[in-house]
Amino acid sequence: MTKCLWCSGEVNFDISWTTILNPPSDALLCKLCKNQLVYIEGNVCLTCNRPSTLDVCYDCEQWQRFYDGNDPLLRNISVYQYNVFLQEVIAKWKYRGDYILGNLFRKAIQERYLQQMKSILPKDAVILPIPLSTVRMQERAFNQAEQLAYFIPGKKILSMERKHGEKQSKKSRLSRMYAKNPFNLEKKVHNAVVLVDDIYTTGSTLRQAAKLLQDAGSPAVYALTLARG
Amino acid sequence: MQPGILSKKLLLLFRKGYLQIKKSLGGNNHLLNPPQSSSITISTTLSPHLDNIARRLEGKLLLRDEIPLSDSHFQQLITNHYITSVPAVQKHFLRFSCTRCQNKDRHLFALMPCGRCNQTHVYCRHCIEMGRCMSCEQLYYWTGPKYEWEKHDSPCTWLGKLNNAQELGAERIKDAILTRKKLITWAVTGAGKTEMLFPGISLALQEGMRVCIASPRADVIRELLPRFQTAFRDVSIQALYSGSRDNDGTAQLILSTTHQLYRYRHAFDVLVIDEVDAFPYHKEKSLQLAADRAQKDRSALISLTATPRSHQLKQINSKQAELVFVPIRFHGHPLIMPKWVMVPKLQKALLQSILPKQMDSWLKCRQDKTRQLLIFVPTIHLAKQLEHAVCQLLIKHQTIKTPNQITNVHAEDTDREEKIASFRQKKFKALITTTILERGVTFPSVDVLVLDAGHQVFDDAALIQITGRAGRSPKDPNGEVVFFHDGLTDSIVKANQSIEAMNKRRHKLLKQGGKL
Numbered sequence: 001m002t003k004c005l006w007c008s009g010e011v012n013f014d015i016s017w018t019t020i021l022n023p024p025s026d027a028l029l030c031k032l033c034k035n036q037l038v039y040i041e042g043n044v045c046l047t048c049n050r051p052s053t054l055d056v057c058y059d060c061e062q063w064q065r066f067y068d069g070n071d072p073l074l075r076n077i078s079v080y081q082y083n084v085f086l087q088e089v090i091a092k093w094k095y096r097g098d099y100i101l102g103n104l105f106r107k108a109i110q111e112r113y114l115q116q117m118k119s120i121l122p123k124d125a126v127i128l129p130i131p132l133s134t135v136r137m138q139e140r141a142f143n144q145a146e147q148l149a150y151f152i153p154g155k156k157i158l159s160m161e162r163k164h165g166e167k168q169s170k171k172s173r174l175s176r177m178y179a180k181n182p183f184n185l186e187k188k189v190h191n192a193v194v195l196v197d198d199i200y201t202t203g204s205t206l207r208q209a210a211k212l213l214q215d216a217g218s219p220a221v222y223a224l225t226l227a228r229g
Numbered sequence: 230m231q232p233g234i235l236s237k238k239l240l241l242l243f244r245k246g247y248l249q250i251k252k253s254l255g256g257n258n259h260l261l262n263p264p265q266s267s268s269i270t271i272s273t274t275l276s277p278h279l280d281n282i283a284r285r286l287e288g289k290l291l292l293r294d295e296i297p298l299s300d301s302h303f304q305q306l307i308t309n310h311y312i313t314s315v316p317a318v319q320k321h322f323l324r325f326s327c328t329r330c331q332n333k334d335r336h337l338f339a340l341m342p343c344g345r346c347n348q349t350h351v352y353c354r355h356c357i358e359m360g361r362c363m364s365c366e367q368l369y370y371w372t373g374p375k376y377e378w379e380k381h382d383s384p385c386t387w388l389g390k391l392n393n394a395q396e397l398g399a400e401r402i403k404d405a406i407l408t409r410k411k412l413i414t415w416a417v418t419g420a421g422k423t424e425m426l427f428p429g430i431s432l433a434l435q436e437g438m439r440v441c442i443a444s445p446r447a448d449v450i451r452e453l454l455p456r457f458q459t460a461f462r463d464v465s466i467q468a469l470y471s472g473s474r475d476n477d478g479t480a481q482l483i484l485s486t487t488h489q490l491y492r493y494r495h496a497f498d499v500l501v502i503d504e505v506d507a508f509p510y511h512k513e514k515s516l517q518l519a520a521d522r523a524q525k526d527r528s529a530l531i532s533l534t535a536t537p538r539s540h541q542l543k544q545i546n547s548k549q550a551e552l553v554f555v556p557i558r559f560h561g562h563p564l565i566m567p568k569w570v571m572v573p574k575l576q577k578a579l580l581q582s583i584l585p586k587q588m589d590s591w592l593k594c595r596q597d598k599t600r601q602l603l604i605f606v607p608t609i610h611l612a613k614q615l616e617h618a619v620c621q622l623l624i625k626h627q628t629i630k631t632p633n634q635i636t637n638v639h640a641e642d643t644d645r646e647e648k649i650a651s652f653r654q655k656k657f658k659a660l661i662t663t664t665i666l667e668r669g670v671t672f673p674s675v676d677v678l679v680l681d682a683g684h685q686v687f688d689d690a691a692l693i694q695i696t697g698r699a700g701r702s703p704k705d706p707n708g709e710v711v712f713f714h715d716g717l718t719d720s721i722v723k724a725n726q727s728i729e730a731m732n733k734r735r736h737k738l739l740k741q742g743g744k745l
Binding site: 003008092096097098099100137138139140141142143 | 361
């Protein structure tokens with residue numbers, strides 16, 4: 001019997017000829033835990049994917065003004081709502097370093113990419129996971145965004161670098177907006193880019209990376225994130 | 230002479246001879262002449278701090294990032310064999326084991342590509358909350374000069390007095406500490422187990438021993454800390470639990486959850502395990518192994534319990550451990566016998582937030598309406614759900630006046646410490662709780678209700694402990710305990726029998742000994 005990756009309870013699935021002959025390989029969570037992961041559905045902001053009745057939410061308007069009507073991030077698509085459960089899972093995965101928990105999101109992020117993202121992307125789009133600084137990499141030994149990026153099909157580029165700084169989650173919204181760009185890109189980029197990250201909170205990290213890509217010649221920058229905070 | 234002993238002696242002789250030959254050949258063996266012979270000597274910037282480092286690292290098993298030393302200093306200590314390393318995850322034939330938590334369960338190991346060495350490694354998921362143990366990492370322990378712990382002249386600043394039954398228990402505990410034996414102290418709830426420890430611990434501190442009081446429950450540790458701080462004012466004391474602030478483990482007297490013992494190795498001369506039968510310690514093999522490893526080779530192990538489990542009784546029967554029995558509460562009054570109230574279809578009714586009518590009538594004719602009310606429910610869900618219904622019932626009976634005099638508490642509750650503290654200060658009149666408050670907490674004057682006492686989470690030990698919450702204060706040694714159930718279970722009956730047996734023993738003892 002497989003065990004739930006989160007609570008170590010048993011994972012039960014309906015027994016039928018199909019499941020006996022071909023047991024579902026993606027059943028990593030038990031039903032109770034699975035139900036606590038909530039997809040983003042319904043009316044959302046068309047830019048940042050936050051549940052909203054407006055087409056462009058207040059935050060995104062503010063970003064437009066911040067960049068004088070030229071927001072480098074065209075669109076963000078997220079998979080799950082960032083609820084307490086997901087917060088705990090991500091904390092254990094990312095900060096405690098429980099690498100295997102990343103596999104929980106493989107199927108969902110793949111599906112979301114193929115259903116909602118593929119159609120709006122130009123054909124030559126490449127995938128770029130948000131990098132970790134070398135210090136952080138030494139600490140954690142893996143990059144969660146990179147792990148997510150390898151779940152989706154397409155060409156990956158890993159040419160971006162990041163300077164070491166304080167964790168984003170410890171800063172306020174304003175200080176995030178006006179923070180110095182921590183990223184660094186050496187090559188020119190001529191393709192459209194899909195940035196991949198774990199959480200979209202204020203969108204400042206993604207926009208800093210997007211701005212850099214825009215300046216380096218990328219015609220369009222999108223983002224695919226696991227959770228919309 | 231047994232063959233085993235003979236071969237051991239031979240081995241020892243062989244080893245001795247080998248070392249002597251090596252010495253005569255001029256080999257640099259660190260066991261015989263440590264610092265001078267090494268290629269790098271300890272630098273002058275490091276040597277004055279050696280004592281502090283020894284205090285900090287001795288008896289522990291730590292990952293590199295848990296050791297606050299610069300790389301150069303760390304390297305010096307390693308080359309001088311002051312610090313020894315073991316791989317954090319060990320590979321055996323067909324399986325792995327984690328060196329820290331001794332987990333061998335296959336599904337609690339996982340693979341990850343390591344960004345530091347670009348290889349795929351195994352890591353342990355069982356103890357990952359304490360920092361990840363990966364197969365490319367090492368755990369380190371101190372093998373340098375031993376730290377001499379302080380010998381206190383008269384460490385105990387506790388002013389209270391033990392009664393005769395406690396005195397007897399304390400004497401046996403002292404004896405076990407001196408002769409380094411295993412002792413199980415079986416004392417009824419409210420016998421004053423903690424106070425019984427004081428003379429023994431005091432003795433241990435006089436001898437310069439290192440003492441740890443461990444418990445499976447963080448709540449218990451939080452409650453014990455202030456009591457120990459007043460009892461041993463001049464001794465360094467630290468409490469270790471997940472989320473504790475002062476947690477570098479440099480104190481001589483350590484209070485710790487059993488989980489934190491994963492970080493210790495051959496550390497303590499005296500290990501006291503309070504509530505040894507509590508969840509998760511009694512079921513989790515790895516915690517028991519951790520407790521074993523945390524003790525020095527010759528050490529005393531004192532287990533405290535009010536409800537020993539069968540394997541502990543087996544240990545006593547097979548003479549692996551000694552037993553001391555304290556059947557009297559510290560104030561001398563008998564344990565309170567729980568009342569049983571049958572309520573048909575109780576489980577269903579509770580799910581629909583309907584409280585039993587019998588509860589209503591009990592509230593009407595309570596003995597003492599000034600007592601606080603502790604209501605146990607089997608699940609977290611019920612604890613949250615029933616708050617409203619209970620609140621209305623209590624307002625109807627004028628037990629409480631406003632809805633903010635009642636609250637619920639459970640393991641997932643983030644403000645549980647505050648809530649328990651304010652219940653103790655009588656800011657709340659009633660508290661709905663899951664089994665987390667079944668043991669280790671003392672409220673002076675409470676009545677206890679158990680809703681759905683037939684539920685499987687309430688085993689006999691839990692019910693005995695819950696009953697033991699009532700009548701703990703000498704000012705109010707009575708209290709009421711009512712079990713609402715929809716069908717008697719073995720656990721309820723067993724709990725009742727056991728409480729009765731304890732009271733009988735008390736009676737017998739009082740007859741023999743005369744007075745307390």
